[in-house]
Amino acid sequence: MAKKDKKQPRPKAETPKGFRDYFGAEVTERKAMLDRIAEVYHLYGFDALESAAVETVEALGKFLPDVDRPNEGVFAWQEEDSDWLALRYDLTAPLARVYAQFRNDLPTPYRRYAMGPVWRNEKPGPGRFRQFYQCDADTVGAPTVAADAEILSMLSDALEAVGIDRGDYVVKVNNRKVLNGVMEAAGVLNPDDPAALAAERGIVLRAIDKLDRLGRDGVRALLGAGREDASGDFTKGAGLSDDQAAIVLGFLDARGSDGAATVANLQALIGASKTGAQGVDELQQIADLMAAGGYGADRVEIDPAVVRGLGYYTGPVFEAELTFEITDDKGRPRQFGSVAGGGRYDDLVKRFTGQAVPATGVSIGVDRLLAALSAKGRAAAQSHGPVVVTVMDRDRMADYQSMVADLRAAGIRAEVYLGNPKNFGNQMKYADRRDAPLAVIQGGDEAARNMVQIKDLKLGAEIAAQASLEEWKSHAAQREVPRADLVAEVRKMLDRGQ
Amino acid sequence: MAKKDKKQPRPKAETPKGFRDYFGAEVTERKAMLDRIAEVYHLYGFDALESAAVETVEALGKFLPDVDRPNEGVFAWQEEDSDWLALRYDLTAPLARVYAQFRNDLPTPYRRYAMGPVWRNEKPGPGRFRQFYQCDADTVGAPTVAADAEILSMLSDALEAVGIDRGDYVVKVNNRKVLNGVMEAAGVLNPDDPAALAAERGIVLRAIDKLDRLGRDGVRALLGAGREDASGDFTKGAGLSDDQAAIVLGFLDARGSDGAATVANLQALIGASKTGAQGVDELQQIADLMAAGGYGADRVEIDPAVVRGLGYYTGPVFEAELTFEITDDKGRPRQFGSVAGGGRYDDLVKRFTGQAVPATGVSIGVDRLLAALSAKGRAAAQSHGPVVVTVMDRDRMADYQSMVADLRAAGIRAEVYLGNPKNFGNQMKYADRRDAPLAVIQGGDEAARNMVQIKDLKLGAEIAAQASLEEWKSHAAQREVPRADLVAEVRKMLDRGQ
Missing domain, CATH: 3.40.50.800 (Anticodon-binding domain)
Incomplete structure (x- = not known):
């Protein structure tokens, strides 16, 4: 053995591409932040869940839920007995599996939080790693919007607990049903044949989600014929007429001076859509619950521009944005942006059981939130050496x-x-x-x-x-x-x- | 898409074989224990390190260090560009890679602790999982036995910090060099040709490590012709003569009424072996340092029966045992046994750099220690629900x-x-x-x-x-x-x- 080893070239001491090591304060500051978030989640009655990093490909579903991702994929390998296993790509898919597997032993509703690494088999890039942390809280089995409202309060409390001051963040909430109502009004969704035009609606959804990056003209192009980006790549559009596109764009402009004004604008936009009316009603209920709980517009507000890119959301969707400015790589001031997001997804457990199980939850972007705390000088007190x-x-x-x-x-x-x-x-x-x-x-x-x-x-x-x-x-x-x-x-x- | 899905059978909601989920208090009690251990490690000047779960197979080495394992293996897969990646099987191999990669930026000596899951591609069994936690502290770059002594104090402090009372545990320490001296005396190690008879020494080492399980007669059989177990499987022996075997067995009996008596016994056993004399001297130095630090024989003691199964140890080796009795599955009282172990390994970094780098460290068996705390009723205060x-x-x-x-x-x-x-x-x-x-x-x-x-x-x-x-x-x-x-x-x- 020893002799044989000598003939082999020495192995390279290198972290695999797209992975990295975390040293000292990088580890302990993240841990301190996650501990504070866990305390808030726990106080709200959420229970810890730690599933294994490894799931069967069958249980996980082979691909990421975001079909817009260019290099979608998971790390997977085949067992000797021919089962395929894979590393989890998020904490939601394992939750759906756990709930389906243990639903008779778990309380209903089941509130759980989970924190840990997830893995994506994607092309690594600057600041983009193939292993990163997620920090999720979800309520499974509660159809009421009170469950969504609770998540919103909890997210707000968690941000303040880690050191984001009130006024430095806002949780923006919208509802997919309102968007579907607008789609009906724009003629890209027929309630009697909900499967038709699904691809076009996907394009509309992702176009709206890119408003920040592409601006209004970019979104308009994607709603219509399509858009060529700076590199010359062409993204196919949804093919909407100018009139249709105007309705969708009106949705983006629907934000009023306050929540009541926004709700009124949305009511006008959705026309006769029943789904849309239900969505507006849910937004109103959430707004009422938040106000009653003392979570005013300085913390939680209705914003029709928030749609979330993932296809699986079915009701309320939300995003937490940090509103203070930071200086970007090129020295320009910009808003810090989103650090958390989530929403209601009622069909994930159905894959396993055939029965729809209502669920809603939030995922905090751990690395972005840490970067924000560091930018604000709010990371754990500077620890010195021994x-x-x-x-x-x-x-x-x-x-x-x-x-x-x-x-x-x-x-x-x-x-x-x-x-x-x-x-x-x-x-x-x-x-x-x-x-x-x-x-x-x-x-x-x-x-x-x-x-x-x-x-x-x-x-x-x-x-x-x-x-x-x-x-x-x-x-x-x-x-x-x-x-x-x-x-x-x-x-x-x-x-x-x- | 939706139509196609309907034709497929529903996925099974099952944890993959050999993996499990942890719920509520199972997660938070482990976390509380690891937090307390981390506090002790931190107090001793150790820095946190969190490497990725994924390493290149090249950096990791493809197989587990313990060659005695029947189903050795890691979870590995090939990248598109043909690199092989694998899940880490322990926290020591990644440390060796990290130290080799970043040695110019890290302090020397480098004290680090790491806590997290590791993965073994082995046949799962009752209570035996393919993902489990490790909790390690190592000092890289310190040749002095003061580094080993420090690890022993720290291990002792950590056990008390999590709630194991003094008197309920003992850290047993030995030295591989003493064993090598005994091997020389028994004629299974020639200092002028250290590679010869390596296989036989491996059998001797593993036989001694199984003393608890096989008893003295079982070990004797393995030192000689071999041993047939209850199932009829035959394990090949080291082929030692009765006289040779007697010297090795004498080593197991070398423990005296106190440390000084043990050292005297060992000195007699190693004969003229220089390596053996060095090992005895190191044991003596460690004993002196422990005594000076107030870590008496009630906490740390020399025990020649401790050898540790792994081939890579080169000097001091140690194990922490819990001394209280528990009741086993069949209602019989038995000692709880080992909850931590470690030792000095000077060649792991050499794989990468060609230069030997002295290192010593400890690994705490997280699940066993948790079980011990639970058996003693010392787990985190019984948490009730909301x-x-x-x-x-x-x-x-x-x-x-x-x-x-x-x-x-x-x-x-x-x-x-x-x-x-x-x-x-x-x-x-x-x-x-x-x-x-x-x-x-x-x-x-x-x-x-x-x-x-x-x-x-x-x-x-x-x-x-x-x-x-x-x-x-x-x-x-x-x-x-x-x-x-x-x-x-x-x-x-x-x-x-x-």
Whole structure:
């Protein structure tokens, strides 16, 4: 074995394409954010669910629900006994499987939250990874819009819990039934033959969803003959006449000065459509529940431009947008945009059981929300590295270990330098790389007098960078204290450095 | 599309074989345990690392390190561009890849912890799953046994942090170099030709590792000609003579009344082996460091019977065992056994870089430790379900929502019943299934008087089960309070129920 190995070339130490590693604060800040969201979900009575990363392709459905995705796909492989398995591409498909499998043991309605990685077998791009986190909460088995309203309040609470101030976000809500009513009015949906013109409606849906990116003219082109993008690629349009397109575009303009005005505008647009009327009524009910719960228009508002791209939504749909400006890669100010979305989907469980099961839920874009918190300086308090106890005499390792043990017993993060202690400069470089606030030093001389040196590395760096040679020489950043005072002095210096 | 779907049979709603779902407290109790362990790791200066679930097969190595496993394997698939990818089978192989890839940016030594699922493509069995959690801490780049000693203290602290009392566990430590010295003395290792007889040494190693399961006679058989198990399967032995086997078995008996006696016994066993002498010296150093740090023999002890099955260990090896008895499936008392293990492995990074990098680490068996906590009644405080606010009048949903909002604002987990409210009995059944401690009821009558009913479901169940009809009729478990007192009264009733 050993000999054979030597002949083989060395493996490359590389993360696979489209995957990445997360280090230190990248891990703990995300975890802190997810913990706060989980607390809110839990307070609302949602229960944790952790399904496996692996599902049968049969249960998962082989493809992503978003048929507009150019490179749709999952990571899948065949078992020896010929079953196909795959990595989950979201947390909703496993929920549908779990609910269908355990529905007799689960409470109805079943409120659950789930957090964890999902995998997409797509072409990776800048900032676009093939493994990423999702953070979902869904209520299965509740047909009432009170379930949707609850999700909206909970989303609002969750955003505030992680540090997005009120006024810095808005949850926009719409209803697919209203859109279907508008489609009826525009003649692209016949309630007596709902399957007809489905492809055209898909194009309309995705066109509206791209309003932010393409602007009004782009959407108009997609509603009509189609659109050529900057690269020359042509996207086929829905083929609507100008009159038909005008009705759909009117829908995008239906937002009024307040919720009541928006509802009135929508009522006018949907004409005689029963589905549309039902959708408007549901929007009104949600607005009433939100208002009664104290969730005013500063937090939740009706916005007809929100449609969500996925085909499976059947009722209320919503998106949480952050309203503050950030600076983009090119230095231009822009709105931060969407960090969460969801809606009602009543047919996912039906795949398994044949019975429609009403469901509604939200998914928070974990990475985008983290980026937003970071942009607002609201990420978990800047954590520094551990206190580093240096090794001046390797025979006295037990003494150094007892120092870190004392510090840890007082709740202070601390470590002994475990590299080769011969070169003290290397120990200081290590402490710097560890982002250590303090270094503790005890040579034979100090040990004989039972003293320790404590060096303030942050202050030392500032002095070295800014102060005159005289000041630097005064060694203000280093002090000698009795060994017995180590913990108290370290705590004092750490508190001052905050 | 819709028409085509109808012709296909419905997918089965099943977790894939060997995988499972975790619900509610199963998720949150594990999380609470991992959080406490992470706190200890962090306090010791270890940094979080989260690598992707997916690695290239090239980086991972295609097979598990334990060659004794009958059905070794990973979940792997081929990319379109012909790269093979696989799910990680442990957290150590990804660490080796990460360290090799980022070694110029990481501090040396690099202390990291990692927690998350790993996947094994093995035959599932009872209690044996193909996805499970690992929880590791490793120090890469530190050759000193002080690094091993630090891991041992940290493991001891972590076990106590999650609720294993001192005296209920012991961390047993040994050293592979001592075993190699014994192998030299027994004539199965020639220091001038270390590759010779590697297969025989592998058999010896695995035989010793099975002492608990096979007993002394079973190990003796495997050291000699081999062993037939109860099923008639024959395992080939190492082919040692009786004299050779006696030396190895002497090693298993080398444990003395205290650490010093054990060290003296080992020194006698290794004869003139230099490697053996180095191993004994390292054990002595570790024992000294542990004693100096206050980690006495009640927490960490030298035990020559601990060898760890994996081939890649090169120095200190250790295992944490829980010493209390539990009752097994057949009602017999038995020791709980091992919940963590690890050791020094100096060659994992070498695969990538050609340079040996010293490393040492520990892996905690998450599921076993959780089972132990549960057996000791030390799992996270029994969490009950939410307070359930029932719906007596569906037109007053906003009123019920305001009740749960008030409860949540006071930090009390609460939810409105969102199923069909027509049948009140169903609402009570739901509350029962949710493990709700209290139900809140407000019909039109109470609403008119601005009162609410609060029903203590736990007390109600007790009264119904135990008390006479007279007592039951007195409705001690239900009280009416003004709506304004809802939160205060609920809190009082919850506190009393604890």
